[in-house]
Amino acid sequence: MSEEPSIDVVEAEEVVIERTRTLPRKLNLVVDTAAILIGLYEILFIFNFNYTLYDLFSRLGLDLGFLKVTFQPKQGEAFVMAMLLIITFLLYPMFKKEKYFSKVSISDYLLGGLGVISTLYLFAVYQRYIMTSVVNQTDVIMGLIAIIIVLEATRRVLGWVLPSIVVLFLAYGIYAIGFNWNRFVQQLYFDEGIFGIPFFVMTIYVFAFVFFGAFLLKIGVSDYITEFMIALFGKRPGGPAKSAVVSSALMGMVSGSSVANVLTTGTFTIPLMKKAGYPPEIAGAVEPVSSTGGQLMPPIMGAAAFIMAEFLNIPYNRLIIAAVIPALVYYGGVYLFIDLETKRLGLKGMAAEAFKTMSYFIRKLYILLPIIVITVALVWGIPPHISAVSSLGVAIWVAWISRDEIAGNEKLYVAIALLATFLMFTGKSWDMISALTLFATFLVLTGLGLVKKGVEFNEKYWITTSFLLFVALTKYLMMTKEQIVLMTGVFGILFSILVGYYSKMDSGKMMYRATYEAMIDAGKTSVSVMLAAAAAGLIQGVLTMTGELTNIGYRLISLTGGNLWLLLILTMVFSLILGMGVPTTANYIITSLVSAPAIYMLVQNTPPYNQPVPGYTTLIALLAAHFFVFYFGILADVTPPVALASYAGSAIAGGDFWKTAMNAVKYALAGYVGPYIYFTHPDMFLITVSHWTAATALRVTYYVIATLFVMYLLAISLTGFYGTHLKKWVRGVVGAIGLAGITLNPILVGAGFVTWLGLKLYGAKFAGTKEAA
Numbered sequence: 001m002s003e004e005p006s007i008d009v010v011e012a013e014e015v016v017i018e019r020t021r022t023l024p025r026k027l028n029l030v031v032d033t034a035a036i037l038i039g040l041y042e043i044l045f046i047f048n049f050n051y052t053l054y055d056l057f058s059r060l061g062l063d064l065g066f067l068k069v070t071f072q073p074k075q076g077e078a079f080v081m082a083m084l085l086i087i088t089f090l091l092y093p094m095f096k097k098e099k100y101f102s103k104v105s106i107s108d109y110l111l112g113g114l115g116v117i118s119t120l121y122l123f124a125v126y127q128r129y130i131m132t133s134v135v136n137q138t139d140v141i142m143g144l145i146a147i148i149i150v151l152e153a154t155r156r157v158l159g160w161v162l163p164s165i166v167v168l169f170l171a172y173g174i175y176a177i178g179f180n181w182n183r184f185v186q187q188l189y190f191d192e193g194i195f196g197i198p199f200f201v202m203t204i205y206v207f208a209f210v211f212f213g214a215f216l217l218k219i220g221v222s223d224y225i226t227e228f229m230i231a232l233f234g235k236r237p238g239g240p241a242k243s244a245v246v247s248s249a250l251m252g253m254v255s256g257s258s259v260a261n262v263l264t265t266g267t268f269t270i271p272l273m274k275k276a277g278y279p280p281e282i283a284g285a286v287e288p289v290s291s292t293g294g295q296l297m298p299p300i301m302g303a304a305a306f307i308m309a310e311f312l313n314i315p316y317n318r319l320i321i322a323a324v325i326p327a328l329v330y331y332g333g334v335y336l337f338i339d340l341e342t343k344r345l346g347l348k349g350m351a352a353e354a355f356k357t358m359s360y361f362i363r364k365l366y367i368l369l370p371i372i373v374i375t376v377a378l379v380w381g382i383p384p385h386i387s388a389v390s391s392l393g394v395a396i397w398v399a400w401i402s403r404d405e406i407a408g409n410e411k412l413y414v415a416i417a418l419l420a421t422f423l424m425f426t427g428k429s430w431d432m433i434s435a436l437t438l439f440a441t442f443l444v445l446t447g448l449g450l451v452k453k454g455v456e457f458n459e460k461y462w463i464t465t466s467f468l469l470f471v472a473l474t475k476y477l478m479m480t481k482e483q484i485v486l487m488t489g490v491f492g493i494l495f496s497i498l499v500g501y502y503s504k505m506d507s508g509k510m511m512y513r514a515t516y517e518a519m520i521d522a523g524k525t526s527v528s529v530m531l532a533a534a535a536a537g538l539i540q541g542v543l544t545m546t547g548e549l550t551n552i553g554y555r556l557i558s559l560t561g562g563n564l565w566l567l568l569i570l571t572m573v574f575s576l577i578l579g580m581g582v583p584t585t586a587n588y589i590i591t592s593l594v595s596a597p598a599i600y601m602l603v604q605n606t607p608p609y610n611q612p613v614p615g616y617t618t619l620i621a622l623l624a625a626h627f628f629v630f631y632f633g634i635l636a637d638v639t640p641p642v643a644l645a646s647y648a649g650s651a652i653a654g655g656d657f658w659k660t661a662m663n664a665v666k667y668a669l670a671g672y673v674g675p676y677i678y679f680t681h682p683d684m685f686l687i688t689v690s691h692w693t694a695a696t697a698l699r700v701t702y703y704v705i706a707t708l709f710v711m712y713l714l715a716i717s718l719t720g721f722y723g724t725h726l727k728k729w730v731r732g733v734v735g736a737i738g739l740a741g742i743t744l745n746p747i748l749v750g751a752g753f754v755t756w757l758g759l760k761l762y763g764a765k766f767a768g769t770k771e772a773a
Contacts, residue, residue, distance in 0.1 A: 031086070031090050035519070101161075122189065144185060157528050221399065226243075228245045229250070302585070312614065316384050409454030424471055466495040493519070600621045623688065713756065
């Protein structure tokens with residue numbers, strides 16, 4: 001769930017997304033230590049694992065009082081920021097010139113040191129501040145240093161655009177409050193600003209998913225997903241492209257980064273698409289469009305979605321339900337475009353010999369268990385960060401089981417993993433039965449090992465028995481469901497490290513390296529997303545401090561003359577332009593503070609927007625406005641002239657960037673058109689429906705089918721193909737009717753149906769040459 005960093009170097013078919021220094025061994029150890037410390041602090045004190053451990057030991061009769069140490073949330077955020085600054089100033093040079101990459105300069109050490117001191121200072125004095133709410137001269141100096149250093153760190157990692165915007169807001173803020181530095185620092189250092197809601201959400205929720213995603217990438221789950229989808233669709237016409245759509249959707253759920261997803265699944269799918277006959281500019285566009293949609297795809301989505309939940313005061317497990325139909329429509333639209341492009345190009349499927357057999361993937365289907373677990377946990381209402389960590393333990397376990405080089409009856413181990421996972425989530429009334437069942441399973445497994453019946457005392461045995469005995473113990477001690485799944489995830493990391501460390505096999509050593517490298521990668525990957533949130537938090541702090549939050553909304557309404565469609569279009573343009581230089585999370589934060597309030601104020605008194613989301617006080621108007629800006633912030637990744645995801649795709653494919661980017665915009669049409677449809681038909685968010693009846697279900701079903709049909713008409717128009725190459729005037733007519741159908745007016749949608757039927761029955765009469773189309 002990391003943000004999209006800048007792309008600096010392209011060599012052959014390899015894209016380097018972050019130009020960072022190659023450090024000497026000692027400094028690299030410092031960076032790795034800082035990255036690991038972020039994870040350890042998060043787990044111990046932000047996820048409250050220390051209290052869970054205390055409870056575990058106290059139930060065993062040990063009173064380890066030192067585990068009950070506690071820190072304020074802002075103290076934790078300050079510690080995490082200190083570690084982020086260490087990583088940033090050692091890895092990222094001051095300027096993107098070769099001489100700055102050769103070594104860490106004195107200025108890097110100085111700025112990094114000031115950043116660590118100024119953030120750890122907050123950690124040290126925050127308890128005093130919350131008792132007195134008094135800001136002294138030293139506080140002001142340290143606060144100003146922290147703000148400056150965070151902006152410089154953001155510039156190094158994300159470029160000039162976001163820090164420049166923040167500086168403009170800061171300049172306005174200090175002027176508006178009459179150069180009152182005490183108030184300035186109090187607001188942007190102690191109360192909000194750097195450590196405001198965006199950064200709070202990053203440390204509480206998003207880091208857990210970055211952690212989870214890093215492990216899935218390292219232990220091979222992402223490779224399995226990509227190869228499975230290739231095998232599933234590859235033999236069909238356009239199979240590699242269609243597999244890219246599905247695999248990128250699945251991987252996007254856990255990566256949350258368009259560029260990162262392109263560079264993982266894309267390095268495999270794009271060459272396959274080219275091999276299947278797709279031109280580079282099409283192969284390089286399909287993957288970015290599919291990867292970008294990952295941030296729209298439940299159950300995980302992107303980092304901005306967690307901040308939206310906090311802003312709207314609606315639980316995240318409700319927001320992922322609201323995102324289901326838009327995500328399906330988006331990928332449905334992409335699929336329709338790919339299908340038509342495949343037919344237009346006359347491509348065939350690939351030979352079955354190019355893939356592993358389907359039986360292999362069916363046999364390994366249990367590797368997807370962690371994604372199922374995290375989905376169920378989120379829907380059940382388990383806190384998002386706990387859900388991510390609980391799935392992590394399952395992911396590590398099934399990754400060990402999937403190693404064919406390690407002997408053992410695979411079906412037996414899979415059955416045990418499924419049983420233990422189910423019993424982990426059972427309620428209190430099942431505790432004793434669960435504990436006895438798991439212990440009995442351990443005895444049976446050990447017995448089979450003694451008689452050598454499908455079980456050997458190897459890595460699979462040790463990792464499985466570790467999980468079995470630990471879950472049995474926690475069930476026997478009657479710990480809560482959240483405590484059990486949290487501890488299983490954390491101790492799963494420890495089990496994997498220990499088993500891998502003592503393993504004599506290459507695959508065991510690989511799992512050992514993957515485990516600790518994932519911890520390091522999680523810390524490094526979180527740098528960009530967390531700095532983006534901290535910088536955007538400064539903007540939020542200024543708007544709150546100056547009272548401009550409401551005023552900006554009124555000014556936008558005045559500028560557009562109170563015309564809703566004009567305001568929506570203006571917001572779309574603003575989001576896309578802002579997204580050209582600002583990462584998704586920061587883009588959403590800024591637009592949700594600037595544009596969303598204007599949309600909300602314009603419709604808040606109009607039915608159905610004036611109704612609250614059922615079960616909450618938040619009005620539908622606010623939910624719809626926030627989702628609107630959220631979608632366009634994400635689409636900036638494929639929108640020229642910057643289009644980072646499209647740039648990555650074109651670099652891997654070896655195609656022209658502009659042609660690739662324009663194709664990406666075309667294929668992502670459902671993403672550009674869809675937000676207008678969802679905003680004007682808020683029932684499509686599902687959670688906005690107060691009472692479900694047969695009529696309501698039919699209405700929503702009509703909305704979904706009509707939306708997909710409209711996308712199909714637009715796809716026919718833009719590709720210029722439906723059974724044959726169409727004349728330009730036919731494409732224009734079909735496109736115009738498709739655009740009119742965006743209103744979902746039954747008469748206009750019906751006209752579109754008649755048009756489609758005419759093409760289907762009499763398409764040959766409208767055929768043009770390939771060049772004319």
